[in-house]
Amino acid sequence: xxxxxxxxxxxxxxxxxxxxxxxxxxxxxxxxxxxxxxxxxxxxxxxxxxxxxxxxxxxxxxxxxxxxxxxxxxxxxxxxxxxxxxxxxxxxxxxxxxxxxxxxxxxxxxxxxxxxxxxxxxxxxxxxxxxxxxxxxxxxxxxxxxxxxxxxxxxxxxxxxxxxxxxxxxxxxxxxxxxxxxxxxxxxxxxxxxxxxxxxxxxxxxxxxxxxxxxxxxxxxxxxxxxxxxxxxxxxxxxxxxxxxxxxxxxxxxxxxxxxxxxxxxxxxxxxxxxxxxxxxxxxxxxxxxxxxxxxxxxxxxxxxxxxxxxxxxxxxxxxxxxxxxxxxxxxxxxxxxxxxxxxxxxxxxxxxxxxxxxxxxxxxxxxxxxxxxxxxxx
Amino acid sequence: xxxxxxxxxxxxxxxxxxxxxxxxxxxxxxxxxxxxxxxxxxxxxxxxxxxxxxxxxxxxxxxxxxxxxxxxxxxxxxxxxxxxxxxxxxxxxxxxxxxxxxxxxxxxxxxxxxxxxxxxxxxxxxxxxxxxxxx
Numbered sequence: 001x002x003x004x005x006x007x008x009x010x011x012x013x014x015x016x017x018x019x020x021x022x023x024x025x026x027x028x029x030x031x032x033x034x035x036x037x038x039x040x041x042x043x044x045x046x047x048x049x050x051x052x053x054x055x056x057x058x059x060x061x062x063x064x065x066x067x068x069x070x071x072x073x074x075x076x077x078x079x080x081x082x083x084x085x086x087x088x089x090x091x092x093x094x095x096x097x098x099x100x101x102x103x104x105x106x107x108x109x110x111x112x113x114x115x116x117x118x119x120x121x122x123x124x125x126x127x128x129x130x131x132x133x134x135x136x137x138x139x140x141x142x143x144x145x146x147x148x149x150x151x152x153x154x155x156x157x158x159x160x161x162x163x164x165x166x167x168x169x170x171x172x173x174x175x176x177x178x179x180x181x182x183x184x185x186x187x188x189x190x191x192x193x194x195x196x197x198x199x200x201x202x203x204x205x206x207x208x209x210x211x212x213x214x215x216x217x218x219x220x221x222x223x224x225x226x227x228x229x230x231x232x233x234x235x236x237x238x239x240x241x242x243x244x245x246x247x248x249x250x251x252x253x254x255x256x257x258x259x260x261x262x263x264x265x266x267x268x269x270x271x272x273x274x275x276x277x278x279x280x281x282x283x284x285x286x287x288x289x290x291x292x293x294x295x296x297x298x299x300x301x302x303x304x305x306x307x308x309x310x311x312x313x314x315x316x317x318x319x320x321x322x323x324x325x326x327x328x329x330x331x332x333x334x335x336x337x338x339x340x341x342x343x344x345x346x347x348x349x350x351x352x353x354x355x356x357x358x359x360x361x362x363x364x365x366x367x368x369x370x371x372x373x374x375x376x377x378x379x
Numbered sequence: 380x381x382x383x384x385x386x387x388x389x390x391x392x393x394x395x396x397x398x399x400x401x402x403x404x405x406x407x408x409x410x411x412x413x414x415x416x417x418x419x420x421x422x423x424x425x426x427x428x429x430x431x432x433x434x435x436x437x438x439x440x441x442x443x444x445x446x447x448x449x450x451x452x453x454x455x456x457x458x459x460x461x462x463x464x465x466x467x468x469x470x471x472x473x474x475x476x477x478x479x480x481x482x483x484x485x486x487x488x489x490x491x492x493x494x495x496x497x498x499x500x501x502x503x504x505x506x507x508x509x510x511x512x513x514x
Contacts, residue, residue: 123389125452127497127507137444142463145486146443175393190445190481235412235422237462238471244404244415247467247469329409 001214004094005222006377008037009340012107014203015172015328021225022054029204029333033103033340034066037208038218043066044208045099046149047087050082050106051074059136061105079118080329080367081230081338082106083205085374090209091228100214104207106337108330110121110200119241119367132368133197133282137189140284141155144191146299149287151191153302155182157283158195158325161310165322167282167352170337172201172328196283201328205336207343207375223346226360226376228264231258233370240368254372255292261360262374263294268296273316274358274375275345277338279366281322286310290318293364293374312353320345320353338374348378383504386496392416393508394433396495402492402508404470407430413470437492437513438464441471445481453504454498464510477511489513490513 012025012031025089026049034040041192047208049059059075079087083106088101095255120130143149143163160296165171185193213221231241234251234257234323263269269294278293280286287301295316296304304310310318321341324334342361346351387395394401405414407421409428421429443462449455460476462484476493478484491512496506 015445039428120452121389122393122452125450126454127388127474128446128453128455128459129448129461130452131450134444134446134450138442138461138463141442141444178429187447190446235414238473244413244470244471244472246412247465247471296501 003093003303004096004225005210005212006207006216006225006343007210007215007219007222008035008039008208009032009343010036010206011170011337011340012204013170014201014330014337015139017202022051022058022107022109022200023062023065024103025109025202025204026090027065029107029206030063030103031066033206033208039101039208043101043167044069044071044103045101046071046093047073047103047105048086049073049178050104051075051108052077052079052082052085053108053110053331054262056367059105062105062182068137078371079369080281080366081331081335081365081371081373083225083334083362084339084365084373085207085230085371087207087339087375088228088230088373089338091225094209094211095149100285101208101210102264104336105204105211106206106333106335107204108332110330112200122367124241124243129243130241131135132240133189133192135238136197136282136284137192139288140282141191143288149302152179153181153287153306154191154196154283155179155287157280160305161280161319161323161325164312164320164353165326168322170327171322172199173326175349190285191284197287198324199328200280201330203328203337205333205340207336207339219348223343223377223379226378227262227374229258229262229374231261231372237370239370253292254370255289257364258374259293260375266376268360268376272360273362274360275320275342275355276316276362277319277321277323277341278318278364281317281329283325285321289364289366293362308342312355317355335363335373338363340363342377345376383499383502385504385506388505388507393494395506399435400492400494401433401435402472404432404434406432412424413468415470415472415481433467434466435492436467438466440484440488441465443476443481443484443487454500460484462510474478474508474510477509482513
């Protein structure tokens with residue numbers, strides 16, 4: 001059985017860079033990942049390049065900065081799950097034996113403000129239904145009605161994110177915020193204030209994916225991909241850009257299904273996970289997904305977070321990098337950034353945000369169209 | 380909006396000329412799955428077994444949010460509210476609500492479907508379905 005590993009990761013700091021284009025953001029991340037793996041483009045046999053908003057063949061334009069070895073390059077667009085989808089393609093390419101070394105790189109120079117082009121029909125946008133934060137707000141409001149989740153718990157998620165991000169050089173927002181500041185910030189989509197929503201921004205992230213035998217020729221500092229899963233929306237998932245859903249359904253929600261598949265593939269369960277990076281595109285999503293991924297019972301995500309279970313030092317630290325709320329979300333790069341963060345955690349290189357003794361880590365991304373990726377890495 | 384031609388924001392979403400406004404949905408003749416807006420293929424069976432039906436019943440408000448800044452492509456006026464309403468036929472539908480802000484909205488309240496102005500453009504009044512709390 002081929003063991004698929006990540007031999008190196010790299011990121012271009014997430015932020016806002018008016019003086020840099022996507023080629024720079026992507027190539028810096030790729031170059032850092034290759035350097036981390038003690039490789040260069042000449043070693044790479046194929047590349048999957050994740051991006052959402054650029055022109056065609058953007059990955060080709062990014063990688064030509066690092067050399068032109070003539071390898072197959074495939075551009076991947078899967079909304080917020082683009083980066084993890086590229087990793088999954090790389091994983092499969094190695095697992096099948098087709099290649100020994102594959103590069104996955106994600107990069108984005110995001111438009112400012114509300115993201116558009118998330119698959120809405122014209123009438124949805126013109127009447128006011130075509131806005132992603134609407135969906136996030138509605139999802140968490142239903143959770144509040146059903147389970148009693150509070151605005152204070154939502155504020156705590158954003159507070160925790162910013163507190164952790166102070167130590168992360170790759171995050172855009174590195175200033176601590178008080179719960180009061182978060183609650184009193186401008187209301188964007190009730191109950192979500194400005195600081196409870198992520199900001200689309202610029203950045204890059206990359207991973208070099210190999211079979212274990214090949215990786216060992218270059219580095220001993222690798223981690224194993226135990227699961228790499230992508231699932232998409234079914235009818236009950238009222239996710240961007242769905243307009244309706246059945247009132248009742250007999251099957252689990254999207255993130256629950258993706259998590260179940262990933263745990264099965266890895267032969268592990270949520271109790272085995274030491275640290276997780278999950279799609280906190282807003283504070284409500286972190287609460288909902290912490291439940292979907294099995295880290296706590298459904299409905300208890302808010303109180304558990306408030307009690308510190310998901311903070312650094314807690315039972316299951318979630319988004320100790322600061323997550324998407326503090327890193328910002330360069331859409332095509334975001335989920336590869338999560339994978340870089342959990343790789344550093346398993347290698348014991350996460351600095352002040354290190355989860356001591358982390359052996360198993362999970363990343364989860366979820367995006368427009370109804371894409372959910374769950375990746376599990378083990379040391 | 381006297382004198383303006385009334386047109387739907389999109390054909391096939393709703394009936395606005397009938398006395399009681401109705402949403403047009405698809406119902407699968409094989410499994411009963413309901414979908415709005417209407418479509419040819421059943422999302423569960425993946426077969427073209429959908430039949431057109433209408434919904435005009437009262438629903439219950441599941442959840443809601445208020446928006447104060449116009450999202451991209453929005454042609455109406457802020458502030459406005461959006462909600463998910465669950466209908467007894469077994470479908471929940473996303474829609475703009477008639478209320479400007481969330482102050483009077485309560486989860487579980489009865490909601491009726493109405494036709495209302497979405498926006499005015501090129502001297503036409505574009506209509507959409509909205510969810511209105513039953514007084």
